Amino acid sequence: MNRFQRLSVATAIAVYLLIVLGGVVRAMGAGLACPDWPLCHGRLIPPLQGPILVEYFHRLAAAVVSVLVVITAIEAWRRERHHRTIVFLASVAVILLVIQVFLGGFTVLTKLHRALTAAHLATAAALLAVVVLLASxxxxxPAPISGGSRRR
Ligand code: HEM
Structure with missing residues (x-):
């Protein structure tokens, strides 16, 4: 596997795991364990116990995913420029990521507003679709360059 393949596969797996973690946050009712955003209980590192740990870990995992999505996009723009679909999908992933992070934050600030929570789930599904497509x-x-063994 080359660097871009490794990166895009790692990004797809990380997004999948983050979505599972989001489901755990929801199932545990831990969505407001950190009642503020972007800090948690007004601190960068809150007391790590119970539901706070789950919600805080979801945010930390989102930060790791953000780094992976951005590095994948930079790599796509730099090394896969000839492949327009890859560049397009990598750019869409960055846009979805930004929307998703703000949706997550506003979900908390609005005390889990139903529409925002649904939008957070929908954007997560869209992001997963894009990064899986990118990885595949x-x-x-690449198509062979014409001119090699042309038949007459
Ligand atoms: C790429 C980034 C992210 C992804 C893919 C993601 C994904 C998810 C998913 C799939 C859920 C479960 C939704 C459901 O079952 O309805 C969830 C829940 C949640 N996420 Fe995220 N999330 C991300 C970033 C964030 C960020 C940055 C925050 C910031 C606070 C956040 C806050 C929450 C909260 C509070 C819940 C629980 C909602 C509830 O209990 O109803 N998420 N997330």
Whole structure:
């Protein structure tokens, strides 16, 4: 696997795991364990216990995913420029990520407003679709350059 393939596969797996973690936050009713945003209980590192740990870990995992999505996009823009679909999807992933992070924050600030929570879930699904597509496209072998063994 080349660097871009490794990165895009790692990003897809990380987004999947983050979505599972989001489900745990929801199932445990831990969505407001950190009642503020972007800090948690007014601190960068809150007391790490019970539901706070789950919600805080969801935020930390989102930070790791953000770094991975951005690095994947930079790599796509720098090294996969010839592959327009990859560049397009990597850019869409960054846009969805930004929307998703703000939706997560506003979900908390509005005390889990139903529409925002639903939008947070919908954006998560869209982001997963995009990064999985990106990872699978990264394995597509480029079309051979014409002119080699042309038949007459
Ligand atoms: C790429 C980033 C993120 C992804 C993919 C993601 C994904 C998810 C998913 C799938 C859920 C479960 C939703 C449901 O079952 O309805 C969830 C829940 C939640 N997320 Fe995120 N999330 C991200 C970032 C964030 C951030 C930055 C925050 C900031 C506070 C956040 C706050 C929450 C909260 C509070 C819940 C629980 C909602 C509830 O209990 O109803 N998320 N997340």
């Amino acid at each position: 496209l990264s394995f597509r072998t």
